[in-house]
Amino acid sequence: MGSTITEKILAAHSGEEQVRPGQFVMARLDLMLGNDITAPIAIQEFRKLGAGKLADAARVVLVADHGTPNKDIEAAEQCRVMREFSREHGVEHFFDVGRGGIEHALLPEEGLVAPGECILGADSHTCTYGAVGAFATGVGSTDLAAAMATGDCWLRVPESIKVIYRGALKPWVGGKDLILYTIGRLGVAGALYQALEFCGETIAALPMAGRFTMCNMAIEAGAKNGIMAPDAITDAFMHSVTSRAYQTMTSDADAEYARVVEIDCSKIDLQVSVPHLPENARPVGEVGEVRIDQSVIGSCTNGRIEDLRMAAEVLKGREVHPEVRLIVIPATPRIHLQAIREGLAEIFLEAGGALSTPTCGPCLGLHTGVLAKGERAVSTTNRNFVGRMGHPESEVYLAGPAVAAASAVLGRIAGPEELP
Amino acid sequence: MSALHGRVHRYGDNVNTDVIIPARYLTTSDVAELAAHCMEDLDAEFVKRVRPGDMIVAGENFGCGSSREHAPLAIKGAGVGCVIAARFARIFFRNAINVGLPALVCPEAAAKIQSGDELVIDLGSGRIENRTQGESYQAEPFPKFLQQIIAAGGLVPYTRRRLATR
DSSP: OOOOHHHHHHHHTTTOSOOOTTOEEEEEOSEEEEETTTHHHHHHHHHHHTOOSOSOGGGEEEEOOSSTTTOSHHHHHHHHHHHHHHHHHTOSEEEOTTTOOOHHHHHHHTTOOOTTOEEEESSGGGGGGGGGTOEEEEOOHHHHHHHHHHSEEEEEOOOEEEEEEESOOOTTOOHHHHHHHHHHHHOTTTTTTSEEEEESHHHHTSOHHHHHHHHHGGGGGTOSEEEOOOOHHHHHHHHHHOOOOOOOOOOOTTOOOSEEEEEEGGGOOOEEEOTTOTTOEEEGGGSOSOBOSEEEEOHHHHOSHHHHHHHHHHHTTOOOOTTOEEEEOOSSHHHHHHHHHTTHHHHHHHTTOEEOOSOOGGGGTSSSSOBOTTOEEEESSSOOOTTTTBSTTOEEEEEOHHHHHHHHHHTBSOOGGGOO | OOEEEEEEEEOOSOOBHHHHSOGGGTTOOOHHHHHTTTTTTTOTTHHHHOOTTOEEEEOTTBTBSOOOTHHHHHHHHTTOOEEEESOBOHHHHHHHHHHTOOEEEOHHHHHHOOTTOEEEEETTTTEEEETTTTEEEEOOOOOHHHHHHHHHTSHHHHHHHHHHTO
């Protein structure tokens, strides 16, 4: 019997010929990631281990992206802990304000994640890197601490769910709509402890940005990892960011799956997930009359240049509704600069939007767009839990960049086809 | 392992880490401060009601969402002795084991236990006795691999031992 791509990567990293779902392995890690929320506790626990030094400083990445640029004194202290630890231990991949941006957009851009690799991150959206055909999963701070000391981590080999996407996408529909629709089908616990393997002709035609968006939200179905087989699009992306070698793995034809789900993409409209779970996905036309106070375009889910281009296409020559605050956040400084060079920044500012420096800020209600009591936002981020973007009585509607931009203009949740 | 004795605070499905400890409190890792805001956006009265040794019982997918270890730290800091759920989100489950917060998987208990029920739990055997309803339930045993980590006293002592043998 064959193996899935997830099983092959875990076998290759644990010195096993083949691994099976349910098996526990000690997997060698190619990369370990922490941010300014999770790294301070990881560093505290790392010191308790008495290891003295990192297993391999070159494989540790620390990114100051959540409470940055430092939103208050406490956030500043958390970043200082990471900065000092990086200096003390020779962590070259420490990314500070102006040099980094949102971790899950940054690491692929820096060529730090590659096909066939095994990546652990103290952030739930670490699963994003499955888009390049890597095994990548989120953990907490203590797991990161142990991994930084040993260079490996215990993992239970997950069963895999194969999701096959067929058919051409409707206008404006992208990776975000596919993944919201998928989470709607599976439910927020539908892939708990399992690998979500995305494949099919629609994925084969999907650009990298959409692939990152989809794998990013695998965790919102409870999955351990999201993953896609590397192909020519992956190789072209990898060659554009790094010259290092990598090993491509793909699932065998006779690999075993816990479940196979088939999705006809030609029938999928622009999606919106209504409060308070990502699984509450529906076509934008079925959301009803929902006035909004804020629209956020950015995050590790949809802050890439392709997302900003889509938003700009909708916003060009239009104005943001007088009662809406539009906040656009390029995910990395490189994307920010690209948005300026391509004239996208001008479009956002002329429309009446605010253009922010890279940060995770509003996605988790930390800063740069926190909602007041009773306020409502449409957002290209990944979670719409109670209080996620601010006050516990505020609401978040999840959507892709086209819907977020069109809604900003109309003052209510709508797709671009409703624009005059 | 010792027996736990306490009263139940019952919650539903998909209790996420954003409501267990809202992100606005993540700029600290001080356990007492985190504990003061535990469950705040789901049940603002929880921190006033909770007594040392109490239990949280919930349904499906407890602890879904963010990887913040602050969530089990806040629950443990609030004095909660054990969390029982039909299923846990995987990162929360790892974190709970790692910070020493007992997390028991028991769909039957999750379905039957009510708020205010008095429980006695034997962590060694996974036996959950409901003194209020006069029933008992059996939690799923931890996988053997995890038992080694628990027996070592958590991931930090377990890893310390691994490092020492290198």
